[in-house]
Amino acid sequence: MDFLNGEIVGLAGEQGGAAPINRRIVELDTQASLAPRNGSAAGLIEALLEVVDKPGGVFIVEDESDLPAADDGVWTFAELQVLAQEHVGIEESNGEISLHTMWLGGEYENPNVLGVAWGNRHLAMFGERIDRACNGLLIGALTCSLAEATIWTHEVGHVIGLVDRGTPMVNDHKDPEHPAHDVSRESVMYWAYDGTDFTELIGALTGNSVIPWGAECERDLEAVRNGN
Numbered sequence: 685m686d687f688l689n690g691e692i693v694g695l696a697g698e699q700g701g702a703a704p705i706n707r708r709i710v711e712l713d714t715q716a717s718l719a720p721r722n723g724s725a726a727g728l729i730e731a732l733l734e735v736v737d738k739p740g741g742v743f744i745v746e747d748e749s750d751l752p753a754a755d756d757g758v759w760t761f762a763e764l765q766v767l768a769q770e771h772v773g774i775e776e777s778n779g780e781i782s783l784h785t786m787w788l789g790g791e792y793e794n795p796n797v798l799g800v801a802w803g804n805r806h807l808a809m810f811g812e813r814i815d816r817a818c819n820g821l822l823i824g825a826l827t828c829s830l831a832e833a834t835i836w837t838h839e840v841g842h843v844i845g846l847v848d849r850g851t852p853m854v855n856d857h858k859d860p861e862h863p864a865h866d867v868s869r870e871s872v873m874y875w876a877y878d879g880t881d882f883t884e885l886i887g888a889l890t891g892n893s894v895i896p897w898g899a900e901c902e903r904d905l906e907a908v909r910n911g912n
């Protein structure tokens with residue numbers, strides 16, 4: 685991993701003197717020996733900088749690195765909620781908004797889901813399960829890192845209220861079959877990109893960056909930035 689315990693990485697944007705901090709913090713807690721791949725944190729930061737109004741920057745702060753394993757290797761949603769309450773550690777201060785990511789072994793109660801988000805604050809990423817999905821398809825490290833960053837970005841998208849879950853829609857683009865998701869496959873908020881259909885996610889990855897937010901999600905987030 686390319687960042688150290690407790691250190692802030694991903695500095696972007698200017699931090700001017702006594703101005704309000706106005707930055708977004710992604711608190712990262714990991715299970716022992718698990719961590720995001722090199723490059724996936726950078727992919728998330730790049731995606732967030734495109735849409736959030738945080739002139740102080742977007743930071744990932746590694747906090748705890750000894751989260752417990754699931755008793756039986758399977759995380760239920762109720763267990764994740766308890767874990768999150770026990771380990772969320774970063775206080776939000778003036779101008780700061782923080783998201784809480786937990787990087788876990790084992791798998792979710794629906795093993796096809798590789799990341800899950802809730803409560804406009806928390807998200808869990810199933811790192812070991814992502815490894816297995818990547819190895820099963822024998823895809824390269826670069827593509828795997830991009831897939832991981834895409835899933836992480838998708839979950840952060842849920843936390844920031846996409847689609848129509850706190851961030852109002854300018855135009856209707858929510859998927860009636862999959863609430864909180866974008867109807868368009870061109871958007872990172874398409875339902876399959878939480879890993880539910882990993883093959884589809886890999887198929888959608890082209891080029892060297894995370895799947896874009898898509899026109900409608902960008903429009904919604906722009907309206908929030910402009911205070912509309």
Ligand SMILES: [Zn+2]
Pocket residue numbers: 838842865874875877878
């Ligand atoms: Zn989703």
